[in-house]
Amino acid sequence: MTNKAKTKFFIIIAAVAFVAILTNYIFSEVVTVHGNLIKRVTVNGILVKAELVQSEDKIEKGLAGRVELPDRRGMLFQMPEDDEQHFWMKGMLIPIDIIWIENGRVTGCEKNIQPSDPRVFNSPSYAGYVLEVPAGFCDANQIKVNDEFKMY
Numbered sequence: 001m002t003n004k005a006k007t008k009f010f011i012i013i014a015a016v017a018f019v020a021i022l023t024n025y026i027f028s029e030v031v032t033v034h035g036n037l038i039k040r041v042t043v044n045g046i047l048v049k050a051e052l053v054q055s056e057d058k059i060e061k062g063l064a065g066r067v068e069l070p071d072r073r074g075m076l077f078q079m080p081e082d083d084e085q086h087f088w089m090k091g092m093l094i095p096i097d098i099i100w101i102e103n104g105r106v107t108g109c110e111k112n113i114q115p116s117d118p119r120v121f122n123s124p125s126y127a128g129y130v131l132e133v134p135a136g137f138c139d140a141n142q143i144k145v146n147d148e149f150k151m152y
Helices: 003-028 056-061
Strands: 037-043 046-053 073-083 096-102 105-113 127-134 149-151
Touching (some): 037 073, 046 127, 056 073, 127 149
Parallel strands (some): 046 073
Antiparallel strands (some): 037 046, 037 149, 096 105, 096 127
16 A cells, blocks of 8 residues: 555544544534434523423433433433422432522522432422432532523
8 A cells, every 4th residue: 555545544534533533522512322313401590401301201310210310411301291200219229419490580499318218309399390400410510490491
């Protein structure tokens, strides 16, 4: 193989690798390996990239079985009705905070819930959205009732 052919081959391989990396990055910012859309949300101005789930099956499964939830990542549940919501830790392997949301405002935050916790957690009032984030998020970011929630 000539030097010119080697150079062309290297350029083609580098271009394919670049396109693959770029495609993977773009894909990972839009949809997860679980098939959930990623929405950018802010709570008290703090950005969270959250998987959006809307179907009853996905809402019921939630983060069950996941072994990690990176910092500033979460799962956003768009509930079928603005009503009191009830969440549990069935099948959970990681500790989380639960943020209850209604009309663009935080209505409550359950903090540092451990996977083994057998309780059912109830929203303090109606909640059209529920955001699960890594345990400690609410304390680290001083999330409190009436903080603003935005979805982009």
